[in-house]
Amino acid sequence: MIKRAWNKWRSGYMGRLVGESFYAQGKLYGIAVLAMIAVAVTTAGSAYMMEYIVDAMTSPELRGYAHVIALGVVILFLVKAIASYIQSVFLARAGNRIVAQQQDRVYRKLLRHGVSFFSTNESSDLLMRTTHGAQAARSLIDVLVTGFVRDALTLVGLVGVMVYQQPVLSVMFFVVGPIALLGVRYLLKSVRSIMQAEFASLAEIIRVLQETSAGIKVIKVFSLEDRMINRMDTAIRRVEDRANDISRLQSVASPLMEFLAGLAVAGVLVVSTMGIAGSEQPSAGQLMSFITALLMAYEPAKRLSRMRVQIETCMVGVAMLFDLLDQDETMLESPKAHDLIDGPGQIELRNVTFGYHGAMPVIEEMNVTFEAGKTTALVGQSGGGKSTLFGLIMRFYDPDQGSVEIDGQDLREVNFASLRRKISYVGQDTFLFSTSIMDNLRCSSPDATDEEVIDAAKAAHAHDFIMDLPEGYNTQVGENGTFLSGGQKQRIAIARAILRKAEILLLDEATSALDAESESLVKKALDTLTKDVTVVVIAHRLSTVLEADKIIVVQDGSIVEQGNLDELMKKNGSFRNLFNQQFKKHAPSAEVAE
Known part of the structure; x- marks a missing residue:
């Protein structure tokens, strides 16, 4: 069932989730997106300001403007702090609302089903779809919004600063990016199967707990404690193994980006000292602004490199959720259904x-x-x-x-x-x-x-x-x-x-x-x-x-x-x-x- 649900993803689950979520929570996401744009702009602005900060500290003729530059820095970081707070609060509200609405939709859908539906679907599977599926939907929206708005705009802004300050040295960044993307693409092949197996193991944990609660007398009478412990231990170990596998795959992106960022900084240092960065020797402020933008670009680039892994992780749960919502109801009223006319009750x-x-x-x-x-x-x-x-x-x-x-x-x-x-x-x-x-x-x-x-x-x-x-x-x-x-x-x-x-x-x-x-x-x-x-x-x-x-x-x-x-x-x-x-x-x- 999980595999079938996953295959349906490509028929539009992601677009459907995004469309429904933004339609229902457009105001909250709109405010969060505006705040993210402000964060991206101020982040790029802080890298750009490094030119004036360094030049004011190293050039006597600019020291008189130090207080103006300092005030500008304070205002810049104040705006970023406020925007970051607004972004976090409204993104969390929208996400929490998505979880609540999806769980409410699923529960209402379940109640519309007939009794036969519950005799053919295990409660542990329904519980998994209702809880983890809704959380996966919220996580997916968060990843998409923060990735495509905050991180992408921040990266674009910082790259713009880099190109503006040192066009030639910026080439190093464009060499590093494709290498990182190739590495992440390799990781995606393993994520899907691991997440499908993890959901199955989580459902088994819930199933064992439910059977223990409902059948505790039978377990005690027939001394089945060891058997139930073995079942639970097996399910827990499988979940732990899958979680470790996912963590390992997600963690590979960070060291990869760390190493490539180090190569980029070292390359910039070598190239800049060789005098081929441009016809004119750059000022210390320009170089510092460029290096700051390069180092700051590392974090959004790292998050973007992991975004595909996170999307693949969330999509299994989202597919399971929509697969349940899309199931035909097993007992329907007639379109022309009327009230039962009063009678003696024969x-x-x-x-x-x-x-x-x-x-x-x-x-x-x-x-x-x-x-x-x-x-x-x-x-x-x-x-x-x-x-x-x-x-x-x-x-x-x-x-x-x-x-x-x-x-x-x-x-x-x-x-x-x-x-x-x-x-x-x-x-x-x-x-x-x-x-x-x-x-x-x-x-x-x-x-x-x-x-x-x-x-x-x-x-x-x-x-x-x-x-x-x-x-x-x-x-x-x-x-x-x-x-x-x-x-x-x-x-x-x-x-x-x-x-x-x-x-x-x-x-x-x-x-x-x-x-x-x-x-x-x-x-x-x-x-x-x-x-x-x-x-x-x-x-x-x-x-x-x-x-x-x-x-x-x-x-x-x-x-x-x-x-x-x-x-x-x-x-x-x-x-x-x-x-x-x-x-x-x-x-x-x-x-x-x-």
Whole structure:
């Protein structure tokens, strides 16, 4: 993926980044550029002033102007200092704004993707693209602006001083420049592959950290510490090696320029003493001005020689960033999408066939109706497609064939906002945000009052344990609720769903982490609160769904049985087999069986 992203650079990533950045931050960059021009002019001016400084010190007839020259020097360096400050401040502001805007763009793009996008892209890769890609974009703009404006103009100004003072001696500088450029061009061949490998290693470090945080219990139970340490050590060493390689390549330019600058100064000294610099003998001030300009030109020339290396270093991250921004969104609203028209909340699947990422169908030609205001239970062996049905109802995915409808409206024709307002959900993998319990509860209904939040918590039998926590509802739950037990997290998730007061409630093993007593209490609360609500329940424990209005048995992506408890027990089919497996010690009575 990184290699593919790099190849796209040549189709215009740099021009696109520069165009977008200057359009958005034109004012800040404009001020910074003006300040850089002032820095370049004053730098060249300071070299030019050396002629008057030296001549004033060595020529008696010019000593009377020493105070005027000194004042000019003070003013020159004051202007340069102010310009340097303005340049740094506004360049930093523009750069920081670019980072913020790019990260915001990427995050908004990620949220527009469907659930399937996150199942095929690792979070470590997305994190790398969002953070390092944005920083690379900022660094690239900084390199281009400072290189082509400040350093280039400074170098042009100093070369102008050199040519003005000593045209013949300036030839030495034009001999040195091409030699340095040839050396830097050789370095570029290695930079690209090294940076691609470094990004891959950085992503591995993030991946190991995420897996350690999420799977620490498994790591401890199976004594995987050494294995994880080895993975991390390998990734860290690779990053270190790549960083050392980049540093070595970037550092080659400086010694090269140092040596060539020394050759140039020595050549100037020899040539000037041989009397071939011109027909007239130059003054001491002219020679000093020329040598000062030559020595001062060394720094901008060195930075310019390294600029290509820095650009190549940044472009890998920029290409990765734009590759993510340019990916087609996996779930789109119809251009003519409308609000879901209010209705009782009846859900229908019509001839639905669906397979993840175009693979073998998980659900095939399914027709089913979840009646409005009733509770329907989905049961069956794991992997049969029950959770996939929930994903289709919430439009995390679109069916490959057929349609999913709510109150007769195809979900592909309604907008996401109105659909999501209609539905509340509690999953078997309870997720909590790393914030307070109150914020976690209120996220399902931002306008809810504190009293409404507390009532929902009481209904989910979460209020008592919340009040026993150090800060009650303001207690921080930690990353994904790590400070709470599984049962506590599940009750908060149930309270969150209750607070939403949606017409459709989807429960995927919602009480699996609760003890029998808590499950019974929560179930009673849900029975009261879900009156006239369309409830669809996935459960492996049949004890939780025996009172459902309808029970549907799903197997291998198809519906094999459906009906109420009495009807299914009389059929002596798949549901009866599941029932007998779970209640072996409590076989159904003859009365029920009949």
